[in-house]
Amino acid sequence: MKYIAIITGASSGIGLEFAYAIDQCMASIDEIWLVARRKERLEDLAGKLTHNTKIICGDLSNRNTTNRIQANLKSDKCRVRFLVNAAGYGILGDFDKCDRKDETGMCDLNVRALTDLTYVCIPFMSKGSRIINLASSAAFVPQLGFSVYAATKSYVLSFSRSLNMELNKKGIYVTAVCPGPVKTEFFDVAEKNGNKTMSLKKFAMTTPDVVVKTALNDSFRKKEISIPTFTMRAFRVMCKILPHNVIMKVTSMLYR
Template structure:
């Protein structure tokens, strides 16, 4: 099941920065319409201006709201209906992390992280399916972190594991309906992600060995769109991330566990 992004109408969550904004910019030249969401209107306006500079005939709708909440998601869906927007592509991109242990975490941030990374992604997909024109496409943004348990990022890695599993199953369910589903699993990518994930006490993640994995948002998005067009169910953008994902998938747990323990004992994961 593949999908042609030319003349697409895409609903993109988390479009005000990072990967979401980059999806908007890369779809802009050939898309018919974009519906961009996030909580910050000023940032969405900036992305809109960038997209219009690329394609001045593009129709762009903006909607702000916190999609980690039931009210925020309902507001978004109502705004989509009111605008008469009929997407054929849904990009579930909004997500967040939280660096540090579960014991020292702020419970409210843990909840928001789970609500945004999992609940919002599932319920927006569910609500958008009747609106999605066929042939259609869905891109879900997961992470390389979905391939292994990550002490000091435990909830984030588990939530992305959920996203990958959900997406793979959804791809099978929706193929007969003419909807392609691609799960994009980026490695460390320079966006605002780290700033949001960092705690007020400064607890951070270990960046040791990440240089090998790090690629720009533009490459993550380009590879994600190529994968959707090719009907690929899951993609790990960048050579380093592809190699790491293969390694993590095949590493026996009895070898992985001491490695995780050692890394965690260093005080940094």
């Protein structure tokens, strides 16, 4: 039996940071599987890790990539100790002005692929296994100019919370990670149509190491939600107290 960690989005940002952190603190894991499209990046990362690695290069929007992971799990007789679903993207801009493929692609990757890979991995998990899903603070309230992205992250948060309760009886724990803005390549993709992120958001920017350290601690403490910064914890409280229409109107004024 081989004990493994699977990390999607491992070629950049938060997923990459998870790979380093799991490599450093998980001596009980035999192999780390790194999943993303950019092969050179994954090879470069694999060369820097102390664990054995398996590189799974592929587009997760395409079902074949998840099917390949499933086939490998079967043939390698694996136990998945950690699944980190970090692959994801967002595109800023009004829904009807953005590219159709980009908008539906967010649903394919952030929602469908995350759900499918989680489904495929659960039969290979056992007591003590962990799932960490990258949601976002965008999950707390609908976001104008980021409508599809925020909706996909609301899905991830809702799905993770109920799945956590369903799997608790098996001793498997799910944590939804809800950071605010994080300094990664995420914004290069998000702003590709020239729509800029609200400057207030950039002021609240944190770094991937803070997100990952908090997420791993929260996962070990069996917490269903991990919010790495005080600002975003305060934002969540605000979203619970204030009517969402008010928050949406204020944020839309800050945008335009």
